[in-house]
Amino acid sequence: MTAEIHAGKIRTVIVDDEPLARTNLSLLLRLDPEVEVVSECGSGVDAPDEIRRNKPDLLFLDVQMPECDGFDVLELLGNDVPPAVVFVTAYDQYALRAFEAGALDYLLKPFDDARFRRALERAKATLASFMQSRHRVAERLMVKESGQVTFVKVAEIDWVEAANYYACLHEGARIHVLRRSLSELEAELGPGKFCRIHRAAIVNLDRIRGLEATTDGEYEVVLDTGARLRVSRRFRRRLQSRLGMR
Numbered sequence: 520m521t522a523e524i525h526a527g528k529i530r531t532v533i534v535d536d537e538p539l540a541r542t543n544l545s546l547l548l549r550l551d552p553e554v555e556v557v558s559e560c561g562s563g564v565d566a567p568d569e570i571r572r573n574k575p576d577l578l579f580l581d582v583q584m585p586e587c588d589g590f591d592v593l594e595l596l597g598n599d600v601p602p603a604v605v606f607v608t609a610y611d612q613y614a615l616r617a618f619e620a621g622a623l624d625y626l627l628k629p630f631d632d633a634r635f636r637r638a639l640e641r642a643k644a645t646l647a648s649f650m651q652s653r654h655r656v657a658e659r660l661m662v663k664e665s666g667q668v669t670f671v672k673v674a675e676i677d678w679v680e681a682a683n684y685y686a687c688l689h690e691g692a693r694i695h696v697l698r699r700s701l702s703e704l705e706a707e708l709g710p711g712k713f714c715r716i717h718r719a720a721i722v723n724l725d726r727i728r729g730l731e732a733t734t735d736g737e738y739e740v741v742l743d744t745g746a747r748l749r750v751s752r753r754f755r756r757r758l759q760s761r762l763g764m765r
Contacts, residue, residue: 528555535581563587582608681719
């Protein structure tokens with residue numbers, strides 16, 4: 520993720536094709552002195568350029584928009600996706616896909632002020648975590664399993680997979696389940712040894728045996744364990760750069 524966390528206020532962009540929805544979000548955000556709404560955009564087509572231009576920390580993104588929906592916007596942004604993304608929509612059937620795409624939260628219209636505040640507080644906590652991760656990378660992760668607490672060494676994680684509202688840490692033949700978003704874990708694992716290769720997968724670069732083309736022209740990462748993970752076009756160039764490929 521190339522986006523940076525800014526010092527001072529939380530720079531925020533709102534993308535929604537409904538003017539009333541944008542106004543409502545803007546009014547709620549402006550009540551918080553820690554937040555600065557730097558742009559409002561009414562088109563999914565225009566959103567990627569608007570987001571790149573303003574470099575927000577936080578993005579409130581509508582799902583259903585004509586020509587280019589919220590998921591398309593994230594795909595077009597590639598590595599420029601802001602550190603915290605909150606999806607806003609009137610349709611609950613997109614919730615699972617939103618979390619798989621790395622969304623921090625999912626506001627279902629119409630939402631009340633209390634629900635909005637919870638989403639904003641979660642965004643603040645995530646951004647604070649990103650700030651800390653710039654100076655400190657976790658050496659181990661705490662996992663609660665069957666009433667016990669297990670500490671998993673980050674260096675021993677092969678890859679991380681999004682699974683519904685959870686994340687699965689693959690450590691050899693073992694799988695540990697955390698109720699964390701991939702975006703949060705990506706920040707905590709740090710960019711030194713791990714790389715996002717798909718909206719639903721992060722890999723340990725030291726575990727990569729090779730990169731192979733598939734019959735449909737896409738690529739798969741092959742790990743030392745034999746696992747094969749698909750690389751999305753959105754993250755392919757970033758992975759190739761991290762692997763020293765031109």
